[in-house]
Amino acid sequence: MKIEAAANLPELKAIIQKSKRFDLIFSILGFLALLLAVMTFVVLFAQMAITGWERISPEFFTNFPSRRAGSAGILSALVGSILVMLVTAFAAIPLGVGAGIYLEEYAPKNLLTDIIEINVTNLAGVPSIVYGLLALGVFVYGFGLGQSILTAGLTLALLILPIIIVATRESIRAIPQHIREAAYGMGATKWQVVKDHIVPYSLSGILTGIIIGLSRAIGETAPIITIGALTFIAFLPPSPVGAEFPWINFEWLSSGFTVMPIQMFNWTSRPDEAFQVNAAAAGFILVLLTLSMNALAIFLRYRLRKNISW
Amino acid sequence: MQHMPTSLENEVQETPLSLKAEAKDFSFYYGDFKAIKSVSLPIYEKKVTALIGPSGCGKSTLLRSFNRMHDLYPNTHYQGNIDFYPDATNLLDPKVDPIEVRMRVGMVFQKPNPFPKSIFENVAYGLRLRKDKSKSYIEGRVEQALKDAALWDEVKDRLHNQATALSGGQQQRLCIARCLATDPELLLFDEPTSALDPIATASIEDLIHQLKEKVTILIVTHNMYQATRVSDFTAYMFMGELVEFGETTQIFNTPQRAETEAYITGRFG
Numbered sequence: 001m002k003i004e005a006a007a008n009l010p011e012l013k014a015i016i017q018k019s020k021r022f023d024l025i026f027s028i029l030g031f032l033a034l035l036l037a038v039m040t041f042v043v044l045f046a047q048m049a050i051t052g053w054e055r056i057s058p059e060f061f062t063n064f065p066s067r068r069a070g071s072a073g074i075l076s077a078l079v080g081s082i083l084v085m086l087v088t089a090f091a092a093i094p095l096g097v098g099a100g101i102y103l104e105e106y107a108p109k110n111l112l113t114d115i116i117e118i119n120v121t122n123l124a125g126v127p128s129i130v131y132g133l134l135a136l137g138v139f140v141y142g143f144g145l146g147q148s149i150l151t152a153g154l155t156l157a158l159l160i161l162p163i164i165i166v167a168t169r170e171s172i173r174a175i176p177q178h179i180r181e182a183a184y185g186m187g188a189t190k191w192q193v194v195k196d197h198i199v200p201y202s203l204s205g206i207l208t209g210i211i212i213g214l215s216r217a218i219g220e221t222a223p224i225i226t227i228g229a230l231t232f233i234a235f236l237p238p239s240p241v242g243a244e245f246p247w248i249n250f251e252w253l254s255s256g257f258t259v260m261p262i263q264m265f266n267w268t269s270r271p272d273e274a275f276q277v278n279a280a281a282a283g284f285i286l287v288l289l290t291l292s293m294n295a296l297a298i299f300l301r302y303r304l305r306k307n308i309s310w
Numbered sequence: 311m312q313h314m315p316t317s318l319e320n321e322v323q324e325t326p327l328s329l330k331a332e333a334k335d336f337s338f339y340y341g342d343f344k345a346i347k348s349v350s351l352p353i354y355e356k357k358v359t360a361l362i363g364p365s366g367c368g369k370s371t372l373l374r375s376f377n378r379m380h381d382l383y384p385n386t387h388y389q390g391n392i393d394f395y396p397d398a399t400n401l402l403d404p405k406v407d408p409i410e411v412r413m414r415v416g417m418v419f420q421k422p423n424p425f426p427k428s429i430f431e432n433v434a435y436g437l438r439l440r441k442d443k444s445k446s447y448i449e450g451r452v453e454q455a456l457k458d459a460a461l462w463d464e465v466k467d468r469l470h471n472q473a474t475a476l477s478g479g480q481q482q483r484l485c486i487a488r489c490l491a492t493d494p495e496l497l498l499f500d501e502p503t504s505a506l507d508p509i510a511t512a513s514i515e516d517l518i519h520q521l522k523e524k525v526t527i528l529i530v531t532h533n534m535y536q537a538t539r540v541s542d543f544t545a546y547m548f549m550g551e552l553v554e555f556g557e558t559t560q561i562f563n564t565p566q567r568a569e570t571e572a573y574i575t576g577r578f579g
Contacts, residue, residue, distance in 0.1 A: 187413035
């Protein structure tokens with residue numbers, strides 16, 4: 001028996017060809033959009049690297065800012081950024097992860113929880129200068145913490161809290177319900193389910209959120225300026241670790257400080273052209289820092305997710 | 311309405327039936343919707359009882375009440391009793407901790423759901439929840455559970471590999487082993503083979519046959535032939551009601567109710 005081809009086969013083929021044209025058009029447009037985004041960044045980054053390259057040397061990392069561009073370095077800014085990040089991480093990680101777990105696993109599903117949820121997401125969209133003003137009122141004057149590393153760290157922690165909460169919730173939500181049921185079915189309590197299953201299985205997403213949050217915080221300028229960070233600092237905060245008992249001290253928390261983006265801002269606003277080179281070099285280091293933090297996030301996500309599947 | 315078993319003709323020297331659990335006038339609500347309507351059902355010790363019926367008849371809902379799984383979700387409530395023997399505890403009593411119920415009643419789910427941990431850690435999880443610390447004791451129990459679940463020979467050389475790398479049938483037997491490690495008194499199966507191929511299905515059914523020597527089993531199945539193959543008693547449910555309960559041979563050969571007959575002969579459902 002011979003099977004006849006459908007009579008309208010040529011017609012069908014023409015329709016398919018026509019429809020496929022849109023695939024082509026969209027993939028070209030999409031590729032161009034991607035190229036535009038990536039190229040803009042690459043060009044900016046390359047220009048910064050080229051301009052700043054002559055200034056990058058070991059001394060650039062070990063010198064304090066100076067009146068002479070050639071011998072000005074980022075030591076105080078780099079140390080300041082690292083210490084501020086330390087405070088931010090210590091404050092934002094437990095609060096953000098804890099809030100995310102609570103909202104997802106413990107909170108009763110009611111109107112109040114819904115309102116909190118919506119507002120957490122909204123907080124991520126609040127301009128960072130508003131956080132600066134809040135911190136100036138609450139931390140600097142209200143709690144009397146002064147224009148210190150502690151204030152800056154807590155301010156940035158508030159700023160990235162929503163990012164960490166949202167990332168925590170998203171990655172907890174990716175755990176299928178049947179895995180929870182398996183654990184509860186064995187007789188696990190809520191806390192045992194959280195500690196044995198929910199946290200380990202969502203760790204890659206949580207860590208990614210934390211790192212993305214911290215890499216956002218490290219580049220923030222506006223709130224730090226608002227709380228009154230110094231722009232010219234030729235000293236380091238007291239060392240957190242000492243030779244004498246109890247080996248760690250917390251004096252550094254109340255020390256004045258500057259951070260990388262503020263140092264950059266300071267240099268770009270100088271009339272002397274030579275400082276532009278310093279600003280570019282500092283910018284290059286800052287972007288490199290952010291990029292390597294993101295790379296770490298990608299690496300951790302890959303490593304931790306390798307063994308997790310349902 | 312219920313046909314109570316009289317004698318088991320083809321099995322000589324059968325020990326007398328004793329109750330392991332009994333639903334008494336049990337109803338269940340999702341919000342205002344009454345999903346189970348005054349069901350009374352005996353579960354006999356060391357027997358396999360199958361729950362059959364069309365989709366949405368409430369058989370899974372009934373099964374999940376036996377380990378208080380519904381407590382995990384808001385807006386659900388139980389009415390009536392599910393008495394559990396020998397201590398005659400009403401599993402649904404609000405004073406009875408659902409954690410305690412789930413430690414006594416194991417559950418195997420429709421989709422194999424091993425934890426993304428090692429094979430060993432999956433089976434040991436129930437022991438860890440019971441705070442068992444002795445390494446040799448845990449190892450012994452894990453080995454025995456895997457043997458009882460007919461999985462030991464396939465996994466003994468790779469106990470520390472990821473459980474999720476096993477095939478679907480192996481994963482389901484691992485989930486059974488995970489329950490067996492803590493000696494549950496009642497084992498619930500919620501359509502345990504619906505996600506498996508025919509060969510894996512046959513191995514799970516064989517396993518259920520062997521397990522009933524040790525543990526009481528309640529199984530929900532979509533497949534009527536499976537009910538005839540694995541169960542001693544069958545309950546037919548429809549629209550949240552228990553239509554007929556009896557020995558499996560009786561239900562399938564001489565159903566007392568016209569609805570049951572319509573369903574098992576494939577004229578409906």
